[in-house]
Amino acid sequence: MKTLNNHTLLYDEDCPLCNIYTSGFIKVKMLDENGRKSYASIIKEEQNYIDFNRAKNEIALVDTQNKKVFYGIDSLLKVIGTSFPWIEKIGNWKPINYGLKKVYKFISYNRKVIAPSVIKNKNTTECVPDFNVKYRMFYILFANFFTAIILFQYAKMITLLPKANFGREILLAIGQIGFQYLFIQKLDKQKQLNYIGNLVTVSVMGSLVLLPILLLNQFVIINEYLILGWFGLTVSIMILEHFRRIKLLELPKYLTMTWVLYRIIALLIILNS
Structure with a gap:
């Protein structure tokens, strides 16, 4: 696998699905060892270029060198596409990309009813998607x-x-x-x-x-x-x-x-x- 270096996924640590596929990317070396980071650990400086609210609904992939951020299906295509460029090319074809984004949102907006987590203290930063x-x-x-x-x-x-x-x-x-x-x-x-x-x-x-x-x-x-x-x-x-x-x-x-x-x-x- 070709590794996408200097990129970090901001994942929901309370979401089993998010845990599985983000750790999977690292295990198969699609991402380097610093390739994922809990949403709850975002620091104030990062909020200057990361859409804090959008990242709750669409997993954010941060280019740590250029401070560029990809969201949702685009972030996943970026990670997978580094090892399999043909997948990224197909996934970015407009009709396919439109369908993938709808499927992604369908899962993301419902992930807390698919795999619920413990309700935390209101003062705790949680990666909870908007109610849609x-x-x-x-x-x-x-x-x-x-x-x-x-x-x-x-x-x-x-x-x-x-x-x-x-x-x-x-x-x-x-x-x-x-x-x-x-x-x-x-x-x-x-x-x-x-x-x-x-x-x-x-x-x-x-x-x-x-x-x-x-x-x-x-x-x-x-x-x-x-x-x-x-x-x-x-x-x-x-x-x-x-x-x-x-x-x-x-x-x-x-x-x-x-x-x-x-x-x-x-x-x-x-x-x-």
């Missing part, structure tokens, strides 16, 4: 649709349940949000959408856990009791993950109980349909 309603709503819709597809395919493998129906899975996903909303009405709109974002992320995680069995079933016949057992294990993992996120968000713990209650009610309705 458009991208949050798009994420919620995407997560519901993805979850419904996986659950629909998984339900088709369980003959003990009524015949699988994609519309039913969509309604169940939307219904979960509506049911939980009854218990978060007193929160402000931002906290409501932050919780709902975490809620659908738990559903996506559950779907990803089901995916290996779904794929394996395309090649071998899997015992239905194993399929049911795996589903039960997945639900248990989701309950624990929901509870973990509730604690991180400092929200009432009973929200996990209402989450479980909805699942029980939904199952009873399915079995009696």
Whole structure:
């Protein structure tokens, strides 16, 4: 790999994804040993040429010699492009670059509901992205649709349940949000959408856990009791993950109980349909 020297990425130290790919750049020597720095450690002098607020939403790559700064997808293309110029060339083609920037923003604006972190003291400098309603709503819709597809395919493998129906899975996903909303009405709109974002992320995680069995079933016949057992294990993992996120968000713990209650009610309705 060709190393991009004298450049530093300002990353969110509380973001698992940011930690993984920035440290990865250094390990494979795309960046030198000083190639990343926590956003929280930006010094006053650096704020003269770094857009402090923009760097919260789009990871900043600082040219430490020329004091030039790249943001978001442009910073990543700069790092990768040093080792693979053809990737940077394709990525900078206007139609591709436009799409990459939209995908980047979709992930960046939702990274705190994809991987939440502990709420720190208000006086602590945090790399928290701006709250963007458009991208949050798009994420919620995407997560519901993805979850419904996986659950629909998984339900088709369980003959003990009524015949699988994609519309039913969509309604169940939307219904979960509506049911939980009854218990978060007193929160402000931002906290409501932050919780709902975490809620659908738990559903996506559950779907990803089901995916290996779904794929394996395309090649071998899997015992239905194993399929049911795996589903039960997945639900248990989701309950624990929901509870973990509730604690991180400092929200009432009973929200996990209402989450479980909805699942029980939904199952009873399915079995009696």
